[in-house]
Structures are given as C-alpha cells and as structure tokens.
Amino acid sequence: MPATPRRVTQRDIARLAGVSQATVSLVLNNRADADVRIAPETRDRVLRTIAETGYAADPVARRLAARFNRIIGVFTYEPAFPSGSRDFFHPFLLGIEEYAERAGCDLLLFTSAPVIDGRRRIFHQDNRLRLADGCILLGREIDAAELHRLNRDGFPYVAVGRRDDAGGPVPYVGADYATAVGELVGLALARGHRRLAYLNTDLTAESSADRRRGFVAASTAAESARHLTTVAAGADAILDDLLAEGTTVAFVEDFATAVALELATRRRGLSVPGDLSILTLGDPTVPVPSDLAFTGFRIPREEMGRQSVEVLAGVIDGSAVGVQQRLLPCQLVEGDTLGTP
Amino acid sequence: MPATPRRVTQRDIARLAGVSQATVSLVLNNRADADVRIAPETRDRVLRTIAETGYAADPVARRLAARFNRIIGVFTYEPAFPSGSRDFFHPFLLGIEEYAERAGCDLLLFTSAPVIDGRRRIFHQDNRLRLADGCILLGREIDAAELHRLNRDGFPYVAVGRRDDAGGPVPYVGADYATAVGELVGLALARGHRRLAYLNTDLTAESSADRRRGFVAASTAAESARHLTTVAAGADAILDDLLAEGTTVAFVEDFATAVALELATRRRGLSVPGDLSILTLGDPTVPVPSDLAFTGFRIPREEMGRQSVEVLAGVIDGSAVGVQQRLLPCQLVEGDTLGTP
DNA sequence: CATGGATACTAATACGTATTAGCGATCGAA
DNA sequence: TTCGATCGCTAATACGTATTAGTATCCATG
Structure with a gap:
C-alpha cells in the first residue's frame, strides 16, 4: 500500500481548465491533424494548468492505451x-x-x-x-x-x-567474426605460415561457429589447418600436439587459453612468437592477467x-x-x- | 505500429474455460478469502487453459489496476x-x-x-x-x-x-563517514600526531559535511586541527602550507588529491609517511593510478x-x-x- | 434562407487487469 | 415450509490515457 495521495490526472486538468479530458490528451499529444483542432487560447489555458499542477502523464495508462512507451x-x-x-x-x-x-x-x-x-x-x-x-x-x-x-x-x-x-x-x-578471422589467417599466410591450428572452445554458440567458418574458408592455401578442442585439455598437452605436428601459428578462440598457452611455451624455454605465433580472436571474456600484447582483433562492443x-x-x-x-x-x-x- | 497480433488475455482464457474474466483473475491471484471462493475443479480448468495458451498477465494493465508492479x-x-x-x-x-x-x-x-x-x-x-x-x-x-x-x-x-x-x-x-573519520583521527592521535590538517574538496555534499564533522569531533585532543581547501590549489602550494605549519598528518577527502600530494612530497625528497602521513577518506571516485596502499577506509558500497x-x-x-x-x-x-x- | 463546409470541441469507448457488491443455488435447521 | 447461511460465481466498475465518431456553432455562399 504505497501511500499514494491521489495523483493529478488529465481529468483534474480538464476540470481546472474547463475542458474535457479528451481535449487535455489532444493538447498533450500536440495533435493538429485535419480532423482535430484546438483553439490556440484553449491550448494555452490547458498548458498553463498543466504547468501549474506539475502534471505528468501516467506512463502505465499511456502504454495501456497507446501500446507504446519509450x-x-x-x-x-x-x-x-x-x-x-x-x-x-x-x-x-x-x-x-x-x-x-x-x-x-x-x-x-x-x-x-x-x-x-x-x-x-x-x-x-x-x-x-x-x-x-x-x-x-x-x-x-x-x-x-x-x-x-x-x-x-x-x-x-x-x-x-x-x-x-x-x-x-x-x-x-x-x-563479423568470419571476416576478422579470415584477415588474421591472411596475415599469417603472408608472413609465411603454412601449418595452422585452430583452438576451439565452444561448439554451440554462433559466435564460435562464425570464427571457425572464417578460419576454414581462409586457410585453403595452407599446408595444414587443423582443429583442436581445448575443452578439458591442459595447455601442455595442446602444446605437445602443436609442436609434434610442426604447427607454427595457433588461432585461439578463448583468450584465457591463449594466455595459458603462451605461459606453457615460455616454461619450456621456447618463445612467442619465435617458436610459435599465437593469435587471439576477440576480447577476453573473463579478466586474465597478462602483460603481453596479443595480435588478434577487437570486438566493436x-x-x-x-x-x-x-x-x-x-x-x-x-x-x-x-x-x-x-x-x-x-x-x-x-x-x-x-x-x- | 508494433505488429502485435492480439495477445492472449484473461477474456480469452475465460471464454475457453467457460467462466468469467473475474474468475480468471481470482484464480490467477490465488484468492481464497472468505468472500471469494472458487471450486477446485473450476480452478483446475482455468489453470489448465492458462498453461495451454501460455498466457501471462499484462504487467501494464496489472499495474494500472493494482498500482503495484515489482x-x-x-x-x-x-x-x-x-x-x-x-x-x-x-x-x-x-x-x-x-x-x-x-x-x-x-x-x-x-x-x-x-x-x-x-x-x-x-x-x-x-x-x-x-x-x-x-x-x-x-x-x-x-x-x-x-x-x-x-x-x-x-x-x-x-x-x-x-x-x-x-x-x-x-x-x-x-x-557512516563521521565515525570512520573519527576512528582514523584516533589512530593518528595514538601514533603521537598532534598537528592535523583536513583537506576539503566539496563544500555542499552531505558526505563531505559528515567527514568534516567526524574530524572536528575527534580532533579536540590535538594541538592544531586545521582545514584547508584543495579546490583550485596545487599540490605544491598545499604541501608548502602543511610543512610551514608543522603538520604531521593530512586527512584528504579526495583520493586524487592524496595521490598528488604524495607525489609532490616525494618530488621534494621527502617521504610518506616518514615526513608526512597521508590518510584517505573513501574509495577513489575517478580512476587514479597509484601503486601506494593508502591508509584510510573503504565505503561499503x-x-x-x-x-x-x-x-x-x-x-x-x-x-x-x-x-x-x-x-x-x-x-x-x-x-x-x-x-x- | 437553405446549404455546405470549416472549426472546435466532447462523448464514448478501448486497452487488460483487480476488486467488490451482489445474485442464484443449495443446504441445514427450525 | 421457511428462513438464513454458505457456496460459487458474475456483473459492474475503476485505473488513466488515446482515439474516433460525432455534434454544435459559426461563417460564407448561392
């Protein structure tokens, strides 16, 4: 029971200004169609009354009647x-x-x-x-x-x-993830990379599918372009796999995975990008501490x-x-x- | 003109279930007062119809009628x-x-x-x-x-x-800024400080007034407890003033000012807290880079x-x-x- | 003076729900 | 048989706005 002490309504305005409720509504909505006319002096009178009382239309009733709300x-x-x-x-x-x-x-x-x-x-x-x-x-x-x-x-x-x-x-x-990933692939190919790997995370989300599609479409010129799933796989296991296959550049969907991979690489005495290039495919979704500036792209959020x-x-x-x-x-x-x- | 294709209303439910709109409303609101009774079988029929149609009450109409919305x-x-x-x-x-x-x-x-x-x-x-x-x-x-x-x-x-x-x-x-500032003053007094200064920023906001009040009330035991206004005053000018008066501890309302003051102190070859103690009175309102851990308090935001x-x-x-x-x-x-x- | 057409409004209704007064039916008791 | 009392529900109305059909008044024209 909100102690609402009867707020001012259009009917109140109408009574004070000596017009009908409909007129108040028409004035408020600035209606000046061919079939609806309000005399300037009447309009002024209504507007003055509104200003005096500090009336503001009830958004609920407005929405109910007009089905539109802002x-x-x-x-x-x-x-x-x-x-x-x-x-x-x-x-x-x-x-x-x-x-x-x-x-x-x-x-x-x-x-x-x-x-x-x-x-x-x-x-x-x-x-x-x-x-x-x-x-x-x-x-x-x-x-x-x-x-x-x-x-x-x-x-x-x-x-x-x-x-x-x-x-x-x-x-x-x-x-446009597909295009962005495609451009990254192009960049890598231009630098001479031929053995690429794509590190998956999610398999259902559209954003994920788009990235993969971009990768597949752009990497036809590569010698090998593999997919690896990082779910439940440790960074070290992934790194093993990449090195075994002679992969030179990894496209990493999940930012945190990229950070972990770089760390694993460094721990082995190898360097990024000396021994392995790592590209990221979007902004981090969870805060990940890293002082490294990854090459990749930014989402225009x-x-x-x-x-x-x-x-x-x-x-x-x-x-x-x-x-x-x-x-x-x-x-x-x-x-x-x-x-x- | 949102292409709203006539949504399901209580009246539709009523028609389908062979009852009145009022009954639907009563069922929905689980009314079981002394003066309102619905037979269990009727209630079930209505509820079943609601489930079948996927009806959901229009929050706008609900609010208009019941003046309460969540x-x-x-x-x-x-x-x-x-x-x-x-x-x-x-x-x-x-x-x-x-x-x-x-x-x-x-x-x-x-x-x-x-x-x-x-x-x-x-x-x-x-x-x-x-x-x-x-x-x-x-x-x-x-x-x-x-x-x-x-x-x-x-x-x-x-x-x-x-x-x-x-x-x-x-x-x-x-x-409770007053108490928090008071406790800080107590801390400073306990450490032997006797010449305190309070650095103002704002003069109107209540949060500002509360801090000042806490400072004044708690610093009666001090030799001197001054107020300085930092508005439009450079950190160096403030520092001059503090040192000239032999102030040993500054209570700084604005976090950024505290940072600036510490910087100015260091630039003169003096140290914080060796030559001057600086206390902050709340969390930073704008991001300020500082690797220093200020003594002060945190607002339970x-x-x-x-x-x-x-x-x-x-x-x-x-x-x-x-x-x-x-x-x-x-x-x-x-x-x-x-x-x- | 009848006609037509602007002009300036108002009456009535819709929107979808919640609430309340009240009505018919049934039942128990006197 | 009659008089409540209880049960189960409905009719009516309110909430505050927007819209539309329609009405009363006035003016110009033939």
Whole structure:
C-alpha cells in the first residue's frame, strides 16, 4: 500500500481548465491533424494548468492505451552488472545506455528473470516483458526456444550477436567474426605460415561457429589447418600436439587459453612468437592477467550496443523494413605475438 | 505500429474455460478469502487453459489496476554505466541488482532523464517515474528540490548516501563517514600526531559535511586541527602550507588529491609517511593510478546498494514504519601511509 | 434562407487487469 | 415450509490515457 495521495490526472486538468479530458490528451499529444483542432487560447489555458499542477502523464495508462512507451527492455543472460565477465559485457551496456539516452528511452533490466535448468528465462510466470516496447537480448548463448516464442508473439527484439534462425530469421547486430578471422589467417599466410591450428572452445554458440567458418574458408592455401578442442585439455598437452605436428601459428578462440598457452611455451624455454605465433580472436571474456600484447582483433562492443538500440527503435516504430541483421567489422590489433615461422 | 497480433488475455482464457474474466483473475491471484471462493475443479480448468495458451498477465494493465508492479526505478545522477567514475558507482549497482534479483524485482533505469542546467532531472515532461513502485537515487549530489517533490508526492524512494532533510526527513542508506573519520583521527592521535590538517574538496555534499564533522569531533585532543581547501590549489602550494605549519598528518577527502600530494612530497625528497602521513577518506571516485596502499577506509558500497533495495521494498509494501535511515560502518584499511610524527 | 463546409470541441469507448457488491443455488435447521 | 447461511460465481466498475465518431456553432455562399 504505497501511500499514494491521489495523483493529478488529465481529468483534474480538464476540470481546472474547463475542458474535457479528451481535449487535455489532444493538447498533450500536440495533435493538429485535419480532423482535430484546438483553439490556440484553449491550448494555452490547458498548458498553463498543466504547468501549474506539475502534471505528468501516467506512463502505465499511456502504454495501456497507446501500446507504446519509450521503454526498452534489456535481457541479459548473465547478470547485468557482472563481476566476473563484467569487463566483457560492460561495453555493450555502455553503448546501449548511450543510445537510449540520446533517443529519450528508459531501460528496463529484467533482473527478476529466474534461473531454470542453469539458464535465465525470459518467459516466466509474471514476466514484465510487455512493459517495454521491445527488448535487447544480451548473452553468449541465447535460448532458441525463447527466440521462437518472441518471433511467434511478434514482440520486437534485437539480439546482440548473430543468431541462427529460430522459427524465422532473428534480428541482430553482431560482429563479423568470419571476416576478422579470415584477415588474421591472411596475415599469417603472408608472413609465411603454412601449418595452422585452430583452438576451439565452444561448439554451440554462433559466435564460435562464425570464427571457425572464417578460419576454414581462409586457410585453403595452407599446408595444414587443423582443429583442436581445448575443452578439458591442459595447455601442455595442446602444446605437445602443436609442436609434434610442426604447427607454427595457433588461432585461439578463448583468450584465457591463449594466455595459458603462451605461459606453457615460455616454461619450456621456447618463445612467442619465435617458436610459435599465437593469435587471439576477440576480447577476453573473463579478466586474465597478462602483460603481453596479443595480435588478434577487437570486438566493436560499444558500437554493437548502440546500434542494437538504433535497430530496435526502427523495428518498434515500424520504420525498419524487413528483418534487420547487421554485422559490424572487428578491428585488427597488431600485437607482438605474430612472427615468421 | 508494433505488429502485435492480439495477445492472449484473461477474456480469452475465460471464454475457453467457460467462466468469467473475474474468475480468471481470482484464480490467477490465488484468492481464497472468505468472500471469494472458487471450486477446485473450476480452478483446475482455468489453470489448465492458462498453461495451454501460455498466457501471462499484462504487467501494464496489472499495474494500472493494482498500482503495484515489482519494478524498482533507479535514478543515477551520473550515467548508470559510466566510463569515468565507473569504478566508483559500479559496486552500488552490483548490490542493487543482486538484491533486486533475489526479491524478484526488475530494474528501470531512467536513462531518459535530460540534463538541465548541468544536472540530470527526475521530473521532466513525460517522466516514467510512476511506472516503478518506488525508486533509488544514486549520485554524489542529489537535487534537494526533487527530494521535496518526491516527499510531497508521497512517492516511495530511498537515497543511497545520507541526505539532509528536504521538506521532511529523507530515507537513506548511507555510510557512516563521521565515525570512520573519527576512528582514523584516533589512530593518528595514538601514533603521537598532534598537528592535523583536513583537506576539503566539496563544500555542499552531505558526505563531505559528515567527514568534516567526524574530524572536528575527534580532533579536540590535538594541538592544531586545521582545514584547508584543495579546490583550485596545487599540490605544491598545499604541501608548502602543511610543512610551514608543522603538520604531521593530512586527512584528504579526495583520493586524487592524496595521490598528488604524495607525489609532490616525494618530488621534494621527502617521504610518506616518514615526513608526512597521508590518510584517505573513501574509495577513489575517478580512476587514479597509484601503486601506494593508502591508509584510510573503504565505503561499503555493495552493501549499501543491497540494503537500499531492501529498505525500499519495505517502504513500498508498507512493512517499514517511519522514515528509514541507515548508516553502515566503513571498513578501516591499514595501509602504508600512516607513520609516527 | 437553405446549404455546405470549416472549426472546435466532447462523448464514448478501448486497452487488460483487480476488486467488490451482489445474485442464484443449495443446504441445514427450525 | 421457511428462513438464513454458505457456496460459487458474475456483473459492474475503476485505473488513466488515446482515439474516433460525432455534434454544435459559426461563417460564407448561392
């Protein structure tokens, strides 16, 4: 029982200004269509009354009547203000907030989403999804069933990161990993590398698949281009494998793995990039201490955040035609870990 | 025009289950009062229909009718995901999010609040404040006029950080700066310091006033306890002043100033804490590079965030009686910058 | 003076839920 | 048989806004 002492409504304004509630609404919304006209003096009177009372429209009623709110939902599959992967997701949120502010939108964080079967769920009893005009989905892995449902319900949304179809194409703003990895491969080939290896981590996420695809497509000119799975394999075992096969450059999906690999190499008295080049394929997802500047690329996270809001706004107001899918270029980083074989 | 294809409503459920809309609502809300009864078989039928259709209550309509939402507004006088002072405000948000998740609440970030006269405003045309059940105010300086208005409107809110009265007492969860500074003064006195100086920054914020109060109250046993204002004064000028007066320990409000002062001291060939002890009064508000471990105290930011949501929840549901004001203890940090005079 | 067309509004309704007063049916007791 | 009492539910209404159809008034024109 919030001690709400009857707030000011349009009806109050109407009574004070001697007009109807409808007129107040029309004035507020600046309606000046052909079939709706308000005399200037009436308009002024209403506006003055509004100013005097400090009236502000009830966003709830507004939304119920007009089905539109200027509120953007943000669903994060990890905590929105995370401690662990904080540094990775923070830039996305930064961009989202920046554009939302510019667009005059508020952000609704669905922190109440419960974790079921080890994963946060959008659709739970009592979800507040529809309070927002649309929503942005953030997280490494997004549940396909939930995308299906969003598509089916026709609820406007945009995923941050490319997503496979889920009962229809999924609108997204992603990073062009395939191209970025391809460019790195090109760089390595140009330096004379011929025996490449790609170190997998994840096997399901789209971002992972895109990187692999880029690697495969670009490494046709190589003598050998192998895949290794780093899951549950120690850095030393991997290093053994690489050296045994005469690999000269490793493309490492997971940043932490790259750091561990470099450490293992150094422990054997070998050097990076003297004996082995190591390339990273994106920013660290967990904070990893390393004073080494890896060669690789950077994900345009902030820009992805910004553009996801931009795209969503277009979808909501109907100005966007068709399904919106954008891939932004990654930025190559020239570090110290790519040498000659 | 969001292509919303008519969502499922209680009326649809009612029609399918052969009951009235009111009955559906009653079942959903688990009402079993004396004057409202639903036969078990009816209840089951309704629940089954709900499950089949995947119905979820419209939070907007719910709020409009029931005036209560499980949404907590968060108003930040700085950007919520800031880059500059990010490290300072982040822990508050972390705590807020953590408790909100536990309480099953969503968070509404008022990113749309416009900047007027160099300050963000809660109350602007079209503010979405009332969408939330209550709100949390975060920021170094909070506009007193807006607090007045919140009080007048009876809108539930809690400030993070102690606030002076503004048209009535302000509910808050703050840090007990006075006690913390007092303890530091006690520490210095125990080490034999007798000539103390307090370096001011801000003159208006409550957090600043509290620190000063703690200093004054605790330093009665000192030979001299002076105030210096660091605004617009260079570190060298301050150092001159301190040395001229034979000051042996400086209590520095602003972290960056402490760093600058230490640097200036070292540049003169003097040492900290050999020639001058420097104590800090809280965490850095902007990232300052320093490899020195200052003696001072830490603000329980995360806990403040958590408890502010807890307090707000109590205010909203009416379980809290009277105005809620909490001061949490700060944690003393034994660093390397307090020596003997 | 009738007609038509602007002009300036208002009445009514929709949005989807929660709440409350009240109604018909059934049952037990007098 | 009648009079409550209880049970199980529904009708009606409120919440505060946006929208649309429609109405009353006025003015110009033929």
